[in-house]
Amino acid sequence: MDASPTPPSADVPCVAVAASGGRDSTALLHATARAARAQGLRVLALHVHHGLLPEADGWVERLQRQCRDWAALGLPVQFDWCHLDGRPGRGDSVEAWARRERYTALTRMARAGGTRLVLLAHHRRDQAETFILQALRGGGVAGLAAMPQQALRDGILWVRPWLDKPREAIEAYVQTHGLTFVQDPSNDDHGFARNRLRHAVMPALCSAFEQAEPALAAAARQAQQARECLDDLAALDLARVEQGDELCLEALAALSPSRRANLLRHWLRLRTSRGPAQSLVERLVDELPGKAPARWPAGGHVLLRYRGRLRCEPRPDPGVATGQVPCTLPLLDEPGCHRLDAWGGSLQVRAVDEGGVAPAQLRGCEPRARSGGEQFQLSTRGMPRSLKKQYQALGVPAWRRGGPLLWRGEQLLFVPGLGIDARHQAPPGTPQLALEWVPDTPG
Secondary structure (H helix, E strand, C coil), X not given: CXXXXXXXXXXXXXXEEECCCCHHHXXXXXXXXXXXXXXXXXXXXXXXXXXXXXXXXXXXXXXXXXXXXXXXXXXXXXXXXXXXXXXXXXCCCHHHHHHHHHHHHHHHHHHHCCCCXXXXXXXXXXXXXXXXXXXXXXXXXXXXXXXXXXXXXXXXXXXXXXXXXXXXXXXXXXXXXXCCCCCCHHHHCCCCHHHHHHHXXXXXXXXXXXXXXXXXXXXXXXXXXXXXXXXXXXXXXXXXXXXXXXXXXXXXXXXXXXXXXXXXXXHHHHHHCCCCCHHHHHHHHHHCCCCXXXXXXXXXXXXXXXCCEEEEEECCCCCCCCCCCCCCCCCCXXXXXXXXXXXXXXXXXXXXXXXXXXXXXXXXXXXXXCCCCCEECCCCCCCCEEHHHHHXXXXXXXXXXXXXXXXXXXXXXXXXXXXXXXXXXXXXXCCEEEEEEEECCCC
16 A cells, blocks of 8 residues: 655656654655755655554654655655555564564665665664664674664665764754654553663663763674674685585584684575574584484574585475375476475476376376385386385485375375386386476575
């Protein structure tokens, strides 16, 4: 649901400002619009209605009116907004959900508005608070780096032009220009950690230590520099340790424990899009040197050790049953990608010259889960053996063994990771199809 005016010519360069309607973002929006007028730019005020507070409808109307009034005074500002339809999931932090969804919505609106630059109104006090919160949460160097001055993410350049400015300078700007803004009642809710810090801790800290705020912000800048150095080191180590999508554990063990931990943090952040818990990193440093297959949960992912390699895979959907999963199997007698939503993946079907199955054999197949006792024959000269022994013979890791087995009556035709049973392969020179099970991966 949008309420945006007709956009001006796309030929006019545009900059966006994330506008909550509060004091800081109102001041930034006004200052940006004044600077843009002198430089021939247009400004897009982007607002996200989180749907969490009854006052939020009024904030949208107020921002619309404010931008319209400023435009009438000659400021090149437009307004765009969207309403979030979802809600925090079970066990999800309201703050984390709101932040994640807000950035997604801002990204979408910025692209639609023809800009790749979004300004955020965080200031020095916000940075100092973030540094303390991350320290209390054990965030390490990555957490203590707090908020970057600018960051490129999802094709959008996010810039915080006032990150080094004291809050008092923003308050003075608001007073000088007679700006009005909304008051978010959730800012007084001490159930949120940042609010407790802001109201109970920061005033006392700044009173006891006059330079507390600039000192904490400076510490965050130093942590940012340290993080950049550690990321560079991790990239060098990763080039030696990574083999495809996996880590070679022998090469990883050759690193010092500190570099091993640094590399694991970096690699997991790349694989999962979030920083790993310190407790997980410590466990991995201690336990990875083992030989036996093992697994470690990592949020929505799972880490798997198998034959000297470490792999990160999405955690299987708990909604997929371990027994037979009822579903309608699509027609598989033609090449293509066939979704099996109930199993959380797809069957890739392709034409081959040998080692496949006759298309007619795939009509009327039934997908089933492993139940134990299944026999599979790898080659025409081999003998039927249990799936476990065949997997071991080929070195198929555990995370490649999921997905449905395809049966035609009581005949096992296809097994993920093994392929078509040799007893049912089509003769060479006849039309035949091979299958591959591809599980879903995060988007």
